[in-house]
Amino acid sequence: MKCEFFRENIWAMFDDEASDAALRAEMEAHTAECAECARFHRQTAAAVEAVTPRCEATAPESLTRRIEKTVRVSHKGALLRSLGAVVSVAAVVAIVVNVALSASPVRAAGKCFGTAAELFENSKTISMLLELRTEPTENMEYIDPSADFVECRLDAVCGADAVVWRFDKGGRVAVSDGRIMTQWLPEQKRGWTGFLCDASIDAVMLANPRMLMVAEREYAATHKGVRYDMTNDGTTVRVTVDAPAQGDYSQSDYMLNTSIAESDNRRVYCFDAQSGRLLSAVVSVRTASGEVEVLRVKSIAYDEPLDAVEVAAVPGDIELQNMLTLDYGSRLAGITARQAAEKIVRAFEKWDAALLDEALVYYGPVMAKVREMYGGSVAVAFGEPFRSGEYPGEFVPVRLVLAGGGICEMNLALRNDNPAGTWIIDGGI
Amino acid sequence: MxxxxxxxxxxxxxxxxxxxxxxxxxxxxxxxxxxxxxxxxxxxxxxxxxxxxxxxxxxxxxxxxxxxxxxxxxxxxxxxxxxxxxxxxxxxxxxxxxxxxxGLPAEQAEVIRMRIHDELHFTEIAEILDIPVTTAKSRFAYGISKLRRQLSAESDC
CATH class of the missing domain: 1.10.1740 (Rna Polymerase Sigma Factor; Chain: A)
Structure with missing residues (x-):
């Protein structure tokens, strides 16, 4: 082969069409003999690499919804003309899964999760029993690899525009009507409402399988440091996601392994190869002492008879604080996190209700309990504030002498990303 | 269908x-x-x-x-x-x-995008752009060679 011919046909080295296989083989043989053309090929490959996108871009959920809505409207029209034109969701999914398996692993995983998300939307109901290493009363996303498994139940009813769901972990229950999430502590009969579901995907990820699949799909789109593996034995598609902990731990690893996202984790999902339905899921995190399973799905039942009103129902005797109408105040605005922590903790001593009502605005429903624990306590030391993980605020180490004489050390979680720019406590106590 | x-x-x-x-x-x-x-x-x-x-x-x-x-x-x-x-x-x-x-002519850049970003074969690119397949291939070859020279020049600087 002449070098000039090789260079003119360099395109063949960057296509995989079967009809050009013989030409490619001939050109590869030429590179083994000609150092100049081998160099030309390497430099061209580098140019191709330079313009190859370094991150996946998949259709955002908003576009998917717009398209599906358009298609649904179109299908309704088609239905009037020909019932024979209606195609089952399962058939569409089988096609998508098959297409996905022929694409690159990352893109394929993204498609697989997208398909599963569609199925969750298209299933009428889902009931899931799962086990989570957590504290029963803690936030929904909280995990503790050293804790025992807590049995949790998820029920979801999928409507045309929203998924209504209930996630019950015994000590804390959350429900969503598809727009607003409400959660409460059954034993204390206190809770919070007004969490906008679209704005808190992380918080509801475990509780909403559709959002979980959507989140995985978004994850597959960016895949920074994430590895995917997919196998298909003909009946089950198994997707394994190995992901590094998200967030910044350069100042402290305090938040490491407190949520799945903030852990080096492995997520293994099994989908039915024909229907695309999620069959099982296991999440493990890698800790200093080894890999620990923190979430495992025990069973998933589709299309069980569930009533959306009952699923989203909040018991009448629960006292709720509305997060949408909070009065943040401004006593702790315009200062540092450390200064705010000092003011707050010193207010514990004589219980300065005006200041503490602002600083502990999220704790309204359980304020009596907080006062019982910390009222009359005296601050003896403050540490340097630090940031950790994905938490949007700062942690301030504090040492207190409690009213009863005991010593209490805590990292107050303070954030000021509210409309008033004022520091409030949302954890650590 | x-x-x-x-x-x-x-x-x-x-x-x-x-x-x-x-x-x-x-x-x-x-x-x-x-x-x-x-x-x-x-x-x-x-x-x-x-x-x-x-x-x-x-x-x-x-x-x-x-x-x-x-x-x-x-x-x-x-x-x-x-x-x-x-x-x-x-x-x-x-x-x-x-x-x-x-820095590339638009028609060469478009073929490179279609091949590399969209993973389309040259036969599909030709069909979409309504050009002969040989033209699609040569646009890719010329465009990528120009880009190669451009990147080599940058790395030499």
Missing amino acids: KTIGRLVVESRDAVYRFALFRLGSRDEAEDAVQDVCLKLVSGVDLASVGNVRSYLMRCVSNACVDRLRSRRSDTRPVECAAAAEPADPTEREAGRVGRLLA
Whole structure:
């Protein structure tokens, strides 16, 4: 082969069409003999690499919804003309899964999760029993690899525009009507409402399988440091996601392994190869002492008879604080996190209700309990504030002498990303 | 025969990526794909279309060209938009690749995008652009060689 011919046909080295296989083989043989053309090929490959996108871009959920809505409207029209034109969701999914398996692993995983998300939307109901290493009363996303498994139940009813769901972990229950999430502590009969579901995907990820699949799909789109593996034995598609902990731990690893996202984790999902339905899921995190399973799905039942009103129902005797109408105040605005922590903790001593009502605005429903624990306590030391993980605020180490004489050390979680720019406590106590 | 609705749903990632890397904006890419979707579901009979995937890509390509043309004169295309770095990583990546391809003739850059970004074969590229397959291949070869020289020159500096 002449070098000039090789260079003119360099395109063949960057296509995989079967009809050009013989030409490619001939050109590869030429590179083994000609150092100049081998160099030309390497430099061209580098140019191709330079313009190859370094991150996946998949259709955002908003576009998917717009398209599906358009298609649904179109299908309704088609239905009037020909019932024979209606195609089952399962058939569409089988096609998508098959297409996905022929694409690159990352893109394929993204498609697989997208398909599963569609199925969750298209299933009428889902009931899931799962086990989570957590504290029963803690936030929904909280995990503790050293804790025992807590049995949790998820029920979801999928409507045309929203998924209504209930996630019950015994000590804390959350429900969503598809727009607003409400959660409460059954034993204390206190809770919070007004969490906008679209704005808190992380918080509801475990509780909403559709959002979980959507989140995985978004994850597959960016895949920074994430590895995917997919196998298909003909009946089950198994997707394994190995992901590094998200967030910044350069100042402290305090938040490491407190949520799945903030852990080096492995997520293994099994989908039915024909229907695309999620069959099982296991999440493990890698800790200093080894890999620990923190979430495992025990069973998933589709299309069980569930009533959306009952699923989203909040018991009448629960006292709720509305997060949408909070009065943040401004006593702790315009200062540092450390200064705010000092003011707050010193207010514990004589219980300065005006200041503490602002600083502990999220704790309204359980304020009596907080006062019982910390009222009359005296601050003896403050540490340097630090940031950790994905938490949007700062942690301030504090040492207190409690009213009863005991010593209490805590990292107050303070954030000021509210409309008033004022520091409030949302954890650590 | 697939319905156009199913085709768009199945291909949404590919068409969105196609639009994003030409328009450089997630919002504009979404709108372009939605425009195509609306247009197609409202009355295209795929029985009269040869390769439906190529047809869909051609529609999205035309929608992107229309949008690039209708941009106001003070809005520059992605190839030139070097000023504000977008927060979204995919928009940033579209900008980075766009700047690399900005030095090539538009028709060569387009074939490179179609082959590398959209993973289209040269036969499909030829069909979408309505050009001979040999032209598609030579545009790729000339364009990528120019880019190779450009990158070599940059690394020599």
